[in-house]
Amino acid sequence: MSDQTHMPVQHDLAPGEEEQHSVGERIIGYVVGLVLALLLTAMSFFIAGTDLVWQPSIPVALIVLAIAQMGVHLVFFLHITTGPDNTNNVLALAFGLLIVFLVVGGTVWIMAHLNQNMPPMDQIMQMRS
Amino acid sequence: MSMTATVGRGRADPHHIGRAIEHPGPASKRIVTAYGFWVFLLSDIVMFSCFFAAYAVLVGQTADGPKGSEIFEHRNVAIETVCLLLSSFTCGMASIAADVRNRFWFYLGMAVTCLLGLVFLTIEFREFANLVSRGYGPSRSAFLTAFFSLVGCHGLHVSAGVLWLLTMMAQVFAKGFRADILRRMMCFALFWHALDIIWVAVFSVVYLLGSSV
Numbered sequence: 001m002s003d004q005t006h007m008p009v010q011h012d013l014a015p016g017e018e019e020q021h022s023v024g025e026r027i028i029g030y031v032v033g034l035v036l037a038l039l040l041t042a043m044s045f046f047i048a049g050t051d052l053v054w055q056p057s058i059p060v061a062l063i064v065l066a067i068a069q070m071g072v073h074l075v076f077f078l079h080i081t082t083g084p085d086n087t088n089n090v091l092a093l094a095f096g097l098l099i100v101f102l103v104v105g106g107t108v109w110i111m112a113h114l115n116q117n118m119p120p121m122d123q124i125m126q127m128r129s
Numbered sequence: 130m131s132m133t134a135t136v137g138r139g140r141a142d143p144h145h146i147g148r149a150i151e152h153p154g155p156a157s158k159r160i161v162t163a164y165g166f167w168v169f170l171l172s173d174i175v176m177f178s179c180f181f182a183a184y185a186v187l188v189g190q191t192a193d194g195p196k197g198s199e200i201f202e203h204r205n206v207a208i209e210t211v212c213l214l215l216s217s218f219t220c221g222m223a224s225i226a227a228d229v230r231n232r233f234w235f236y237l238g239m240a241v242t243c244l245l246g247l248v249f250l251t252i253e254f255r256e257f258a259n260l261v262s263r264g265y266g267p268s269r270s271a272f273l274t275a276f277f278s279l280v281g282c283h284g285l286h287v288s289a290g291v292l293w294l295l296t297m298m299a300q301v302f303a304k305g306f307r308a309d310i311l312r313r314m315m316c317f318a319l320f321w322h323a324l325d326i327i328w329v330a331v332f333s334v335v336y337l338l339g340s341s342v
Contacts, residue, residue, distance in 0.1 A: 012156060014163035016224075016319045023229055030221040037214050041329075045207055048337040059338055066333035070326050077217055077322040089167060096171030100178040107182035 013085040016078055033076025040069040166316040170323045177327050184275040192270035197339035206336045209249050216245035217325040224318040230306045239298050246291045253284050286324055293317050
């Protein structure tokens with residue numbers, strides 16, 4: 001079955017490791033990541049303090065910018081890609097993200113409901129009077 | 130990949146991941162070590178998510194103390210952010226230098242990374258000291274407890290990272306670019322980049338979002 005071997009058999013990539021690149025290409029990768037991250041950071045700080053945009057949209061914009069910047073860090077600094085040699089790393093990351101969203105989302109959701117259904121004593125007294 | 134290419138290789142590549150599996154034996158130690166460390170980093174991020182959840186719940190519970198918008202200084206946070214970002218970059222340069230076994234650029238990259246990390250820690254420590262001296266310590270309100278534990282936990286990680294960085298420089302100085310030293314250097318680079326990712330969440334959620342509450 002010689003047709004199986006025309007793809008070079010290689011090991012998976014360790015997290016943080018890149019495919020074979022020259023030093024120049026690797027440095028350019030880091031520079032691109034740095035520029036993108038700086039741009040996103042500047043946008044975050046600008047958006048947070050500006051009056052130019054509709055105010056209720058600011059928290060959503062900040063969260064989107066933060067997620068985008070984390071993506072930039074993952075791709076350009078940690079070299080997590082979607083390539084087949086990175087499957088293990090991506091799956092571990094996906095599981096970690098699942099737990100993070102369960103913890104943060106679940107906590108915020110449950111505590112918001114608790115606040116609504118069990119207000120402090122003084123608020124209950126106000127409702128009675 | 131075209132369909133015709135996958136048909137012939139269907140058995141050897143059952144999940145069509147574009148690679149024929151030929152049982153190349155166990156993965157190298159470098160991959161096993163880095164993967165194990167990656168799993169540790171993800172569990173560390175899960176731990177941070179608990180602190181983030183606590184902060185998100187408690188951000189409004191100021192007990193008549195200061196609100197976030199009254200104590201956060203965006204200028205300092207921006208300087209801290211740029212420091213960490215640049216240190217992540219120089220850390221990447223140092224790991225490239227370690228891979229090509231260039232001592233000068235390795236020491237230079239690590240030294241700049243260390244310096245930027247120390248600047249970050251100094252600014253953060255002064256911010257904490259300033260808050261405590263004004264009576265806004267962690268025991269003032271639930272909001273401040275959550276703030277100090279989240280940002281302080283990240284600061285502790287950065288401090289541990291700086292110690293690890295100095296250890297790596299000493300090890301390369303004493304032992305050279307041996308395979309085991311390069312593995313440790315790789316784990317350190319992963320750790321440092323992951324700290325920067327956590328800081329992105331910290332400055333977005335704590336400082337920028339927290340000021341608007």
